[in-house]
Amino acid sequence: MSLNLIGVLGGAFDPIHCGHIELAKAWQDLASLSKVLFIPSGLAPHKNIVIDNKHRIEMLKLALNPHTNFFIDDREIKKNQNDLKPSYTIETLQSLALEKKEGQAFCFLMGSDAFLKLESWHLWNELFNYCHILVVERRESPIFEEQLTSALKKEWAERLTQNVEDLRTSSHGLIMTKTFEYIDISSSEIRDTIYSNKNLINLLPAGVADYINLHKLYH
Structure with missing residues (x-):
């Protein structure tokens, strides 16, 4: 059976930018993803969220x-309205799995920088029980095996497919990597650009820059 x-x-999407899109x-084009769920962090263990959830x-x-x-x-944000504990990806994937329909499979999308730090994630090796992991490699900095810890190298060797x-x-359970040309910028760099009153052209999706200016965010 061919899975959907x-x-x-x-x-954090603080703010969402063109690199995310x-x-x-x-990945949607390459893997024919039927849809992509954007899940904004609740209380993120690895990130400092600057702007209110509503924004x-x-x-x-x-x-x-x-x-x-x-x-x-927005399940992570809703969870943290009554629960002030950090939102962990493994818990989010477990929650999604409870709603998964027959014939579906989840693909967790991430950049190579995040993948190289995967061992610092809560219950990281259990992520493979709930999803495939699709990694974007930057052309100028692909992932080399010598960059991986011994534990991550083991998972890489057993799970990698192209x-x-x-x-x-x-x-679930596979790792796939591909090199794409995309805007290599972080949300923190976007915030610095806004604070410095520099040009945001091609960095933010249509409407987002106007919204930030309207509400004077990140100034």
Whole structure:
């Protein structure tokens, strides 16, 4: 049976920028993802969230509006309204798995920088029980095995594939990497650019820059 692949892209989205959108589009095109869920962090253990949740959600709406198969999933934010514990990716994937329909498989999208730090994530090696992991490599800095810890190298050796069809015949557990041309910028760099009153052209999706200026965010 050929599985229906669903992309999952988590992050603070503080703010969402063109790099996020391009990463999702690239994998959607390559792996024919039926949809991509953008999951804004609740209390992120690795990140300092600057802006209120309502602004992050509104910026996501503006950014995703032109993309019919991109959706906001705010389960982490809702969870943290009553629970002030950090939001861990493993818990989010477990929650998604409870809602998964027959014939679906989740693909967690990330950049190579995040993948190289995967061992610092809570229960990181259990992530493979719930999803495939699709990694974007920067052309100028691909992942080399010598960069991996021994534990991560073991997972890499056992799980790596470059065949999209492998993703469709397994419900979870594989790693796939591809090199895409995309805007290599972080949300923190965007915030610095706004604070310095520098040009944001081509860095933020349509409407997001206007929203930031309207509400005087990150100034």
